[in-house]
Amino acid sequence: MKLGFAVKVLGREGLKSNDSRRWQNSPHLSVSLAYLRDLLVYLRETGIKMYRMSSDLAPYVTHPELTQFHGQIEECAEELAAIGQMAREQGVRLSFHPSAFVLLNAADETVAQKSIADLTAQARMLDLMGLGPEAVVVTHVGGRYGNKAESLRRFVERYRTLPEPVRRRLVLENDERSYTFGDVYAVHEQTGIRLVFDQLHELCNPTPGLTLRAALERALATWPAGQTPKIHYSTTRTAMIETADKRLQMPLLSQHADLIDPFAFIDLLRSAKGLRDFDVMLECKAKDIALLRLREHLHRLAPDLVQAWRIE
DNA sequence: CGATGTCAAGGAATC
DNA sequence: GATTCCTTGACATCG
Numbered sequence: 001m002k003l004g005f006a007v008k009v010l011g012r013e014g015l016k017s018n019d020s021r022r023w024q025n026s027p028h029l030s031v032s033l034a035y036l037r038d039l040l041v042y043l044r045e046t047g048i049k050m051y052r053m054s055s056d057l058a059p060y061v062t063h064p065e066l067t068q069f070h071g072q073i074e075e076c077a078e079e080l081a082a083i084g085q086m087a088r089e090q091g092v093r094l095s096f097h098p099s100a101f102v103l104l105n106a107a108d109e110t111v112a113q114k115s116i117a118d119l120t121a122q123a124r125m126l127d128l129m130g131l132g133p134e135a136v137v138v139t140h141v142g143g144r145y146g147n148k149a150e151s152l153r154r155f156v157e158r159y160r161t162l163p164e165p166v167r168r169r170l171v172l173e174n175d176e177r178s179y180t181f182g183d184v185y186a187v188h189e190q191t192g193i194r195l196v197f198d199q200l201h202e203l204c205n206p207t208p209g210l211t212l213r214a215a216l217e218r219a220l221a222t223w224p225a226g227q228t229p230k231i232h233y234s235t236t237r238t239a240m241i242e243t244a245d246k247r248l249q250m251p252l253l254s255q256h257a258d259l260i261d262p263f264a265f266i267d268l269l270r271s272a273k274g275l276r277d278f279d280v281m282l283e284c285k286a287k288d289i290a291l292l293r294l295r296e297h298l299h300r301l302a303p304d305l306v307q308a309w310r311i312e
Numbered sequence: 313c314g315a316t317g318t319c320a321a322g323g324a325a326t327c
Numbered sequence: 328g329a330t331t332c333c334t335t336g337a338c339a340t341c342g
Binding site: 313314315316317318319322323324325326327 | 328329330331332333335336337338339340341342
């Protein structure tokens with residue numbers, strides 16, 4: 001079981017996740033890839049085995065007006081191959097999770113086309129890195145547009161029109177307000193698309209009639225034998241509220257906390273006993289710091305689970 | 313040098 | 328129909 005974190009390193013100074021200069025200053029994918037190389041060295045040193053790359057790794061590569069950026073992925077084929085080889089050699093599982101503006105099921109055809117361009121670019125980078133089928137591009141169903149059934153149908157329809165290399169990389173995640181795990185499972189049944197089970201989203205937007213464990217088991221089963229599925233895991237944020245004479249912490253549903261609650265994570269692992277192996281992408285504000293802290297806590301609190309799941 | 317404004321992009325809830 | 332939230336840093340410019 002690999003533990004991973006998303007995009008930004010907080011545990012060490014000076015590591016960047018992408019070339020974020022503005023377009024006027026000509027940012028370039030090759031600069032982002034140099035940053036990514038340094039980041040992979042840090043992952044090697046800390047023993048971290050999973051990482052979500054920035055959606056903006058290739059700056060403006062799909063921007064409709066800034067066409068001067070559009071060739072950067074192909075220009076960087078050799079650098080992408082080198083980075084991919086480095087990740088493979090140290091056993092790091094890489095992925096993308098495009099921004100909230102990527103909506104494959106958009107009612108507006110131009111929004112859908114821009115989304116397809118983004119998905120295509122990210123899938124292409126994974127291909128040029130030479131990564132296996134576990135390196136995926138994660139997306140949500142998208143908007144509801146006042147008609148969920150129709151909007152789900154549109155997702156399936158657009159998914160089927162995607163170029164095969166994109167379809168091969170794309171996986172689907174349940175979200176916290178619109179599409180439950182049950183909804184994305186129905187899409188899986190129609191398309192075969194693999195599913196990323198988001199545990200907090202399932203708690204915030206539960207599937208009627210399905211226990212958490214049953215949902216998790218179904219999600220894992222959408223991945224072919226020989227591929228390790230992955231899930232998203234996070235702890236809900238709390239905020240201070242003021243009453244007449246006290247200040248109290250209360251949970252804010254669907255917002256991510258700084259760190260992972262180790263006891264809740266241990267509960268998840270115990271409830272997952274007997275299920276197939278899977279990887280866990282941690283989504284929390286403290287990023288790699290939260291991962292390292294969780295790993296310490298697990299070694300101290302549940303060394304049996306660390307061994308049984310071979311957590312790294 | 314520190315403070316402040318700005319960045320490509322959509323959807324949904326609220327009023 | 329307009330506003331605000333989601334959520335976030337860090338670049339770039341201003342004083």
